[in-house]
Amino acid sequence: MKTNSGPFIDAISSPSFSLLLLVLPAFTVLLDETLYYTVSLVAPIYGLVLYVFLSSWHDNPVSPSAWMSLFLYPLLSPLFSLKIAPHLPIPPSLRCYFCGLTSVALAWNTYATVVVGPRPDLSCLSGQGLRGRKYLVTGGSAGIGMATVELLVRLDATVVVLVRNTGKMEGAEREVWKKVENWRAGRGLRGRGDGKIVIVQCDLCSLASVREAGSIVRKDHPDIECLVLNAGVMFPNKVETEDGLDGMMTANHLGHFVLVKELVGNLTKSQDGGRIVLLTSSTHHMAKNGLLVDDLNCLSRPYTLFGQYSQSKICNIILAKELVKRYPSLFTAAVHPGVVRTDVVRNLPPFIKALNTLFGFVMWSLQKTPVEGSYTTLHCCVVRRDRAGNGAYWANCTECKANKWADEEGVGERLWEESEKLTGGGKKQ
Template sequence: MDGKVCLITGATGGIGLEAAKALARMGATVVLVGRDAGRTEAAVAAVKEAAPSAQVDWLRADLASLKSVRELAQTFRSRYPRLDVLLNNAGLIIDRRQVTEDGLEATMATNHFAPFLLTNLLLDVMKATGPARIINVSSDAHAAGKLDFDDLQSERGFIGFRVYGTSKLANILFTRALAKRLEGTQVTTNALHPGVVRTGFGHNTQGFFRHLVKLGAAFMISAEKGARTSVYLASSPEVEAVSGQYFYKCRPKKPSSAARNDALAERLWQVSEQLTGVKG
C-alpha cells in the first residue's frame, strides 16, 4: 500500500480505527474522518503508535449533514491529488427517530445518503487515480430491512433496528448500482458484513437494543477481527478486478433477494440523487 491514500469514515474507534492501523502498517497514507476533534486526534495518535512511520491525517465531518459531507469532499480534494481507497465505514443505530438539518431521518442520512454523496463527489479523483477501490461496510442486518419509497424517512413508524437494516440494504444496493456505473473504469466497489463486532456501536441507544448489545458482547468478535474483511477488500490483489459483490470473512456471500434486485437499486439511486443533490 506504499504511496496509496486511504480515506476512512467512522475512524475514531472500532472497525474503522483497526482498519486504519492495518492499512497504515502496510505503508498507506490514512486519512481519518471523525465528528469529534478530540476523539479523532486520539485515533490519529493510536494509528501512529501502531505504525510509527505512517503518514496519518484527519478531517472533521458530521456525516448526518449533507453540507458537512460536501465540505469534507472539498477539503480532501484540496489536500490530496489522489484517492486509492474510500472506506465508507461510519454507521449509526438509534432507537428514537431523529431528523437531520436536511430533513432526512438520521440513520439513513448517516449510513446511506452520506456515503452516497461522498462517493459521488470523489469519484472523478478515484477514476483519475485508478486502480482504486470503494468499500461500503454493510451488515447481515440488511435482511431485516425493507425500502418503502413512500415512507423513506420512517415518518409512519420507527423501529430502530429495522431502519438500520434498511440502511444496510441500501448500502448493498448502492454498491450494485455503482459497480454498473464503474464498468470500464479502473475503480471497483464492494460491500461487506464485518461480523457481529464488540465495539461501542449501539451504546447510544436505550431500552431493549442497548441491553441486547451488552448481553451479546461476550459472543462478539473483536474490532480487529471485524476489520479484516475491510482491509482485505482495500488491499488484496485477489479482489483487484472484483466489483459489485458482498463479502463476509474475506469471501463473497450471497445477500438477500432484495439486495440483489437491480430495479430496486436503480430506483434507490435516482431517489438518492434527488435527495442529496448529486447530478448525473
C-alpha cells in the same frame, strides 16, 4: 493475515488441529463424574449457539475446520471419553487435566475459526506494502474504523480520516500510533514506518459538511485511490437532521452517497480505476420486503430501530452494485464485518444494554475484536480484481449471498434517483 498472526494462531485455525481435538478425548475422562458431564454439555451448547447466532444469521462462511469444531467434536467427544478412556493407561489424577485442556483447546479453535474467521489475503502486495497509496476512511475515531486505520498505516499507507469530532480523533490517532509502534517493535522494526494519518472534519448527518469535506479532499488529496465508507449509527428513536432527513438513513447512506459523488471523479482517474468499500450488515436480511425506495425517510411507516437500520444497510449493498454499473472502472464491495465489540450499544434501548452487561462474558465469546472486524474491509481494499466479484457482498473475507431484494430489477437506479432527489443532486461528475 500472515503478517498479523503467527505459527500458533495458524496452527489452531487449521483442520488438522480440529482432528487432533477429536482424538484427544479418547485419552481423557474426568475423575469427578459431575464435572465430566458439565464439560460434555458445555461443548455442544457453545457450538450450537455459535452456529445459530453466527453461522446462520450473520452470514459468516463456515470452514471445514469450523464444521468439525461445531459438530463432530461436541457430539463425539463424550462418546470417546466414556467408551475408550477408562480402558487406557492414564493415571486418574491426570484425567481431569487432559479433559480441561481439551475443552479449552476446543473453545479456542471454535472461536478462531467461526467467530474470528480467516485473515485478509495480502499475498498480492509487494514488499512495499501500501507505501505511497492513499485511502479515505469515514468514522475512524473508534471501533472498526479506528482498527481499519491501524491496519492500513501498519502497511505504510496514507489514510485520510473523516470524522465528526476531530478532538476525539486526535486521541484515537495517538492510540493508533502507539499500537502501530508496538506492532512494529514486535517484528524488530523501529518507529512508525511510512504510514500517515490526516484528519478532516466531516459530519455525515450534515450534507453541507459532507460537501465541504469532499471539496477539501479533492483539493488536498486528489490522488485518493480507495474510499472506505465505514461510519454508521443506530438511533433507537427517529432523529431529524438539519436537512430535514432521517438521521440514521443520512449517516449510513445519504451522507456517503454525497461523498461518493464528490470524489468519484478523482477515484476513477487513479491507477487501478478506484475502489469503494461500503460497510453494511447482515441485518440487511431483515428487510424482508426489500428496499422501500419511496420512503427512505421513514415517513409512511412506523419507525423502529432495526426496521430503519436494515433499510439503510440494504442501501449500502445496492449502492455498491449500482456504482459498478455507472462507473465501470470502479471496484466496489459491501462488507459485513461480523459481530464486533464496539460501543454501538451506547444508542440502544436500556434493556438491550442491560442484557449485554448481564451476559457480558457470553457476548464477548461471540464477538470479534475491532481489528478482527476490520479484516474483511482490509481484504477488499487490496484483493486482486480477478479474484473477486465486482459489487459483491462479503463476510469473513469471502463473497456471500445477499438479500435477494438487493438484485431486484431496477432497484439500483431507483435508489440512485431517490438519493439524488433527497440530497439535492450532489456534485455532478
